[in-house]
Amino acid sequence: MAEKVDEKINDNRKKIDENSKNEQLENFRSTDNENKELTTNQGLKMAEDEFSLTAGERGPTLIEDFHFREKMTHFDHERIPERVVHARGFAAHGHFKLYESMKPYTKAKFLQDPKVKTPVFVRFSTVVGQRGSKDTPRDARGFATKFYTEEGNYDLVANNIPVFFIQDGIKFPDVVHAIKPEPHNEIPQATAAHDTFWDWVSQNQETAHMIMWLMSDRAIPRSFRMMEGFGVHAFRFVNEEGKAHFVKFHWKPVLGTHSLAWDEAEKLGGKDPDFNRRDLWDTIDMGNDVEFELGVQIIEEKDEFAFDFDILDSTKIWPEEDVPVKLFGKMTLNRNVDNFFAETEQAAFHPGNVVPGIDFSNDPLLQTRLFSYTDTQLLRLGGPNFHEIPINRPVCPFFNHQRDGFHRQTINKGKVAHHKNAMANNSPQPVSEENGGYAHYQEKVEGRKVRARSESFKDHFSQATLFWNSMSEPEKQHILKAFRFELGKVKDKDIQQKIVDMFANVDTEMATEFGKTLNCTTPEPKKQTITKSSPALSQENTPKKPNTRKAAIVLADGFNGDDVKTTVEALHTAGVTAAVVSDKLGPIKAADGREIEAKHTFLTDGSIAFDAVYVDGGANADKKFEEDAKMFIKEAYTHYKPIAVTNEGKQWLDSQQFADPNTGIMSSESVNNEFTTQFVDAIANHRFWTRQLV
Structure with a gap:
């Protein structure tokens, strides 16, 4: 089984390399260092990289050592400020394709032709924790997507929770200050469980709805691949005729929306703080696509005030039973990044990066966010030219009179850098709306300048x-x-x-x-x-599928080769990854002499690293192995996971006398089709939350 997994990973890597020039954005990729000669940043070949230049073997280092100075200076300056929120993130490349044209609703070109593949880059993130925090805290998650369209980059900046803490962005510094570590001692990290946050909640009751989501299972997703994404705000689609509709964006994971158990999330934070990012990386590395369907809820302008809530209030959802989600396309993530810093860390998203056919509503939170995103990138990425960083660069040409600034890469020719001009025939020229130029939706607005919020909020x-x-x-x-x-x-x-x-x-x-x-x-x-x-x-009520789930196969020497082979093959057929866990790494020998490799041990990976557990045991298992296996089973039981046992595994399960042994537990003297079918179905079910714990 292990050989099959390794072979699948290698085949997928070859496939990615072969297809990258045709399928991906080549400007993200650069040559690696393999089989290259060492040079300075100026291209000067260097004969030595182990010793500084000194006056004699025991003498002082000389300031003329330009190679040392270049290398050390770059190292001293290679860190940049982390994001204030969403600092801990992980990303992948892919593409988006339509199921059907959205022309009746929007003139956005990338939403017109189902034959077109639009490249995308997606960054998932936690919100509160710093870059070095864990993946699995109770927290909202970011879900930011950059579409590289022929009309420019479109950024859909989303969260895995459809509502927000506040109604107006002027309060954003307050909620972030409150939820971050307390300023007098910088404690606690990556959690809302402390006085300042709950004091803020008690004084800002508009956050009640968001808190309910934050206290729910949505705040501890099983993986980035199994969480929804929501645009949160009301946007507008505008079609060629100038007709507008209010819309809210939804990403629906094909695998369904699933969560960790709270105790499991806490243990994973200690044993594998990279659990969610590792899951995404490994899934893509094995050649499995990560898929989300994109949809919108649509409200006609005439119905703006037809609901018992204000549709522009970001602390409110549009209930799907009242405003159904129209699914119109699918995003497939299928390539990992080549360099974390150059891509994931330097990616700059902004809800104001739109294309013709997508516009803003008067949601007050959205309006204020349109300022802060650009403002923060100026500091974090060192100046106004962050759009020229390869991961942020549009695939379409761009021309304007913006010049100079930190990290400018474009070499602009000619003497003209102003509009209007006669010297360059007024080029570059504005483009009319009829020819694809962006023009804001015209809406009549009247009102006095006030600091107030509508009664409807x-x-x-x-x-x-x-x-x-x-x-x-x-x-x-x-x-x-x-x-x-x-x-x-x-x-x-x-x-x-x-x-x-x-x-x-x-x-x-x-x-x-x-x-x-x-x-x-x-x-x-x-x-x-x-x-x-x-x-x-x-x-x-979410979809439940076994695809890409991970099952632990707990074995000792002397296991039943036929039972394990049949179970592993059934799991593989269902799209479940089987991983052998034992008390040691390396080959584990069956009673009939066959061998299977264990790449996990009880010490390195508890049941928390897997979605399900199959224990066959082994006739040669010693007392220590039996104790470890029982603990493995008990922990999986406590976290409501599917458990299948045969042979010695059945004895170890029966000896524990669980309070509810019939919920999500498959026990048999031997393996047959009924047994494996029940196990696969149980894995698809994800958890057995109604299981009575001991």
């Missing part, structure tokens, strides 16, 4: 209640546990009580339940007027 709890009503019972229990954990880390009792009282407006029973654990006063009962639910919000 003042309902902060109805959709938070809708979210709670839409959760399955296990999901509700996870939310309660999240509140208990987060608020249990808060030291100020007044803040805890304020949060309990605040969320009684969402659901009194919910707030009372987590308030008990905090020793808070029972909140005053609130009349719950929202009884509606939205099935689309519950992960219970």
Whole structure:
């Protein structure tokens, strides 16, 4: 099995190299250092790179050593400021193709022809943590996509949660300051579980809806490949006739939306803080496509005020049952980056990078974000020419009178750098809207200059209640546990009580339940007027597939070769990656003499690294192996994962007397088609959240 995986990875790498010139953006790629002669940055060949130039073998280093100075100066300056938020990210290349033309709604060229492949670059990220933090905290996730279109770059800057903390960007510095480590001691890292954040929440009740999502399983995704993406804001599509529609963007993962268990996420943060990025890299490296469908919710302008919420409020969703998502294309990620810094770290996204046919709404949060993205790149990437960095460079030509500045790469010819001009025949010339020039949608706007928000933005709890009503019972229990954990880390009792009282407006029973654990006063009962639910919000209703899942195969010497072979082949056929785990690395010998290689051990990879566990055991397993295998099974059981056992594995499972041994557990004396089919189906199910824990 291991040989098949290695062969698949090598074949995929060859395929990527062969197709890169035709399929990918060649300007991202540069020659590597293999079989090259060492030179300075100026191309001077160097005979030595181990020793500095000194006056004698024990003498001082000489300032004339230009090679040392160049090498050390570059090293001293090779770090750049990290992003204030979304600092920890990981990315991949791919392409986007339409299912059908979106011409009735938008004139954007890349949304017209289903035959066209549009190159994309996608960066996934956590929000709060610094670059060196872990992948698996309870946090929102960024999902930023750069489309390299013939009309220029279009950036769809999204999150895996469809709403936001605030309604107006002027409060963005406050929420970020509150959720970041506290300034007096820079503690804690990458978490909202501390006083300043929950103090801010208690004073800014517009954040209630976002907090419900943050306390849910959505905040600990199983992988980047299994989380949704949302444009959050209301945008406009504008077609050739000038007709506009309000739209909200949705990325739907083909594999469905799935999450980690909270305890599992915490353990992964210690054992493999790179869990999500490693998952994305390995999946693509093995030749498996990472796929998301793109869709929009569409509201006609005449219906802007037809709902019981303001459609321009970024703390609100458009319920999918009321405004269905129209899926119109699919994105496929199939190539890893060549250099993390040059691509992932230097990528600059901006919601203001649009193309004709896509425009903005009057969402006040969106309007303020249009300023901050460019502003922050000026510092982070060292000046106004960050658009010339290869990963940010459009594939279409660009011409204007912008000149000079830090890191300018374009060599502009001629003496003219002003508009209008006669010396260069007024070139480059503006392009009319009819010929593809961008023109903002014309909307009549009237009003007095005020610092105020519309009354239609003042309902902060109805959709938070809708979210709670839409959760399955296990999901509700996870939310309660999240509140208990987060608020249990808060030291100020007044803040805890304020949060309990605040969320009684969402659901009194919910707030009372987590308030008990905090020793808070029972909140005053609130009349719950929202009884509606939205099935689309519950992960219970997501697609469930076994593809690209990882199953641990726990074996000791003396295992049953036929049973393991049949199980591994069934998993492979279903698209599940099987990885052998043992007490040692290297070949594990079956009772009939066959061998299979173990690339994982109980010490290096617990059950937390896998989606499912199959334990056959082995007749030669010693007492220590048996204890480790039992612990492996118990941890998988505790995290609600599918478990399949045969032979010694069955004995080890039976000896543990789990409270609920019939939920997601396959146990058999030997392997047959029924056994493997049940196991594959269980893997597709992802978790058995209703399992009763010991």
